[in-house]
Amino acid sequence: MARKSAGRPKKDHKHNADTSTRILDAAEALFAEHGFYGVTMRAVAVRAQVDTAMLHYYFQHKKGLFDAVLVRRAEILNQERLEAMNRYASEHVESMTVEGIIEAYLRPLMDPERHEDPGWRNYFALIALVNNTASGGGEMMARYFDPVVTRLIELIHEAMPGVRKEDLYWSYHMLSGSLTLTLSVTGRLDILSGGLCKSSDVASIGPRMVRYCAAGFRELCRPGLPAE
Secondary structure, eight states: OOOOOOOOOOOOHHHHHHHHHHHHHHHHHHHHHHOSTTOOHHHHHHHHTSOHHHHHHHHSSHHHHHHHHHHHHHHHHHHHHHHHHHHHHHHOTTTOOHHHHHHHHHTTTTOHHHHHSHHHHHHHHHHHHHHTOTTSSTHHHHHHHHHHHHHHHHHHHHHSTTOOHHHHHHHHHHHHHHHHHHHHTOSHHHHHTTTSSOTTOHHHHHHHHHHHHHHHHHHHTOTTOOOO
């Protein structure tokens, strides 16, 4: 009778996936709260209830872990944003509006159901932090987020032909600032308004942000408006 090969034990793919997900969830929450430099691999391991060696096995180092956290939901989010904008453009070839384009761009980010999910809330807070930090996600952010912004600018340029490209980018800069503050959910708005408004109320924020930012694009990008 032939002897069985000793070999390496078969990998338990479900166990591996569960462990990796648990690590990513833990890292996502910690990075969202403390930023890249405020988190150690040991802290992630403790939160994920795994040995630190497992983090190095799956992600090699902290930068690899951070990039994996950014990429995991970016692939979903930005695919949805591109699809939403492209669908809007194909359905409104001759009637695109700045409001419609911005609404399509923001919709996956401002989905109230997503903001009820703790994982997505952590991710949005992390994106807001990275977007507000000069040394943020770097190459990963450029790879996954820049194409979506580029498509937004292209479509608004189609809807507003003849405007200066620099004014479109300045307008996007203001939109990005509004979005970053919203995703941060600082609670500052709640205090200032005496409870009339809540910084976590994305169902109310979304439509208002669309109107506000669209009006800003139109005003700043008006053809013939002299450059300051």
